[in-house]
Amino acid sequence: MSHAFELLQQKVHHHLEVIYQSVDSVDDITGLADELINVMRLAQVQEEPVPHQNHWSQSDCILITYGDSVKMEGEKPLHTLLSFLDQYCNGLINSVHILPFFPYTSDDGFAVMNFSAVNEALGEWSDIEDISKRYRLMSDLVINHCSSRSMWFENYKAGRHPGRDFFVEMEDPDADLRAVVRPRTSPLLRPTETVEGMKHVWCTFSHDQVDLDFKNPTVLKEFVGIIRHYLDRGVNIFRLDAVAFLWKELGTSCINLLETHETVRLLRTLIEYAQPDAVIITETNIPNRENLSYFGNANEAHCIYNFSLPPLLVNTLITGDCRYLKQWQMSMPPAQNGTAYFNFIASHDGIGLRPAEGLLQDDEIDVLINTMQSFGGRVSWRAAEGGKNKPYEINIALFDALQGTIKGPDRWGIDRFICAHAIMLGLEGIPGIYIHSLVATSNDYERVKHTNHNRAINRHQWDYPKLTEALEQSHTQHRKVYDRLKRLIAIRSVQEAFHPNATQFTLHLGYQLFGFWRQSINRRQSIFCISNVSDQEQHILLSEINLIGTDRWIDLISNSVFESIEEGLTLQPYQTVWITNTPISD
Known part of the structure; x- marks a missing residue:
């Protein structure tokens, strides 16, 4: 048995203990953990996942x-x-x-x-x-x-497996449910005729979507x-x-x-x-x-x-x-x-x-x-x-x-x-x-x-x-x-x-210009993203956004080059600029 598998067993066991701590009918946590691991075909696992790893980059959309x-x-x-x-x-x-x-x-x-x-x-x-x-x-x-027309719910109504015990029943349909947060206006409980008589099942979203x-x-x-x-x-x-x-x-x-x-x-x-x-x-x-x-x-x-x-x-x-x-x-x-x-x-x-x-x-x-x-x-x-x-x-x-x-x-x-x-x-x-x-x-x-x-x-x-x-x-x-x-x-x-995890800071440019600064993880590239969110022209000095004067800056969208941070910038209604010191292209 590998160390990775032992750690997996411990993790799954802990999760299940927390989930089912107040459910009296679930007592064999170890057996349940083994079943889940087997369902996922993890019995031969040899390596642990690397924590805090980013499975994405700026190329993802x-x-x-x-x-x-x-x-x-x-x-x-x-x-x-x-x-x-x-x-x-x-x-x-x-x-x-x-x-x-x-x-x-x-x-x-x-x-x-x-x-x-x-x-x-x-x-x-x-x-x-x-x-x-x-x-x-x-x-x-x-x-x-x-x-509500799935095999599971049909089985529930007929008292068959799998499904007969898959749904949330309310024994008292008049119970106080006012604290329950609802995303819809339909009644929470659905009256349902089963082989055991009328039941009331929980439906958060609609009576065709049974919880x-x-x-x-x-x-x-x-x-x-x-x-x-x-x-x-x-x-x-x-x-x-x-x-x-x-x-x-x-x-x-x-x-x-x-x-x-x-x-x-x-x-x-x-x-x-x-x-x-x-x-x-x-x-x-x-x-x-x-x-x-x-x-x-x-x-x-x-x-x-x-x-x-x-x-x-x-x-x-x-x-x-x-x-x-x-x-x-x-x-x-x-x-x-x-x-x-x-x-x-x-x-x-x-x-x-x-x-x-x-x-x-x-x-x-x-x-x-x-x-x-x-x-x-x-x-x-x-x-x-x-x-x-x-x-x-x-x-x-x-x-x-x-x-x-x-x-x-x-x-x-x-x-x-x-x-x-x-x-x-x-x-x-x-x-x-x-x-x-x-x-x-x-x-x-x-x-x-x-x-x-x-x-x-x-x-x-x-x-x-x-x-x-x-x-x-x-x-x-x-x-x-x-x-x-x-x-x-x-x-x-x-x-x-x-990159999705590159640094981000909000810029303070008033209420008609929405701006933020992104800096790459390796700190080689900065991009200042500024958008005119109004239907009127907006003006700004490049020096107001803390550009480094010794760098050469370019707007990636318009390809405009800024020779000096003392230049003024006019943004047309709803125009966005992505101003960078290190443009990268294919």
Whole structure:
């Protein structure tokens, strides 16, 4: 028995002791630890994972997409997606997050019927493997719940295994559940007829998404087996969907509980021993401080979604005032080596508002909501204390969200949109770009009407020949945005100072100029990132940003050279500069 294996046993045993310390029915922790290790096929492990190792660099950029965001008649969507990746992303984006590609019943994939199969309408496992051979593959582990039409839930209703004890039952449906944090307005409990009579099962998100009971270790074993299966199929990055709600304990908020955090640590241990360069990203759409807790002590999630960035950045660009974005950035701790922020500003869901709580004032959130609604956006709600509903997220395509300011639409839409991405691409962390941002897709009102779901507004399905035509014509918004984003990503990918863990400091340039300084880990390169977030010209002296006078400085984006730090710099509305002393190119 190797030393690495003994250490693995000790770690897994400790995790399980913490997770199940208050579950009386779980008494054989050693046996359970051995089972999990065997499921992950780690009995012959010889090496320990290297701690605090960064499995990413400035060259990493993740495209976020559904398996059928691009479609072509007569072809499986996963084939079409690979064609799109090779034609428009090769050499530009090296990683792809394919949103749930499993058989499902609702929520565009997040009500999973079978975690181990590929949705036949999309393709098959060989298609997933083909993509994983050419791009680093990120997959959802929809760990909190499954479809009400899954085999597990059908078995639950029939009293059969596996499934009969996989779900959270409430013996007293009238119990006080007011402390439970909810992301939706639907009733928490679902009445369900079973062979043992009427039961009430827990449904955090919808009655088609039934929460799994991780107090039953068999559920944990099932998901460890699913993880092993995904690794075998080429998945390298695991997005733990809605993981904050994993553990339920009456009398608590049932969010961010100790057992939930320890379960993430357990999964990280097992995944790291199985594949040392694999990465866990936690998807926790919650207030900023709670979100940060999923880093643990560099022993939990490798990466966390930077959920506060989208609402703060959109607020900045529609108001022309970066004070709240700046305050938040100064409060953010640098990620330790072995961890990183996952930055994004658009997603398949929407602009989350819970991550803005405590960062934006209520009246500012109201202005943000009203402005987005005037640009065609929708609002989704959640249940809050006292039986009231609160805005949960804004559903809108980012291209339309940035078409104007609080004063209304204007002529700066594309520049404002590019500015948002230039800021995101420069920040500490790994950037994720939603496919509909890369190609400047607008609000899809027909899809909202067809599905009756607000989120569908930003889940357009492109006919691939039509998308290709739009991207080949120089005058379209799609081509203009694609070309400019492509150039920014290419520049970013080779600059050492844009490493996800490179040093970052906030610059103080007033409220219309948002700026920060990045310095490479080896200290050879500095980049000063400055964006005009207003619709008016802004002027600055280079000496105001502490450039070293003996160095030669150049803006990577415009290729402008600055001969002296005494020069003045005029930034046009929504212009960004990346000023460096050591430009790096291919």
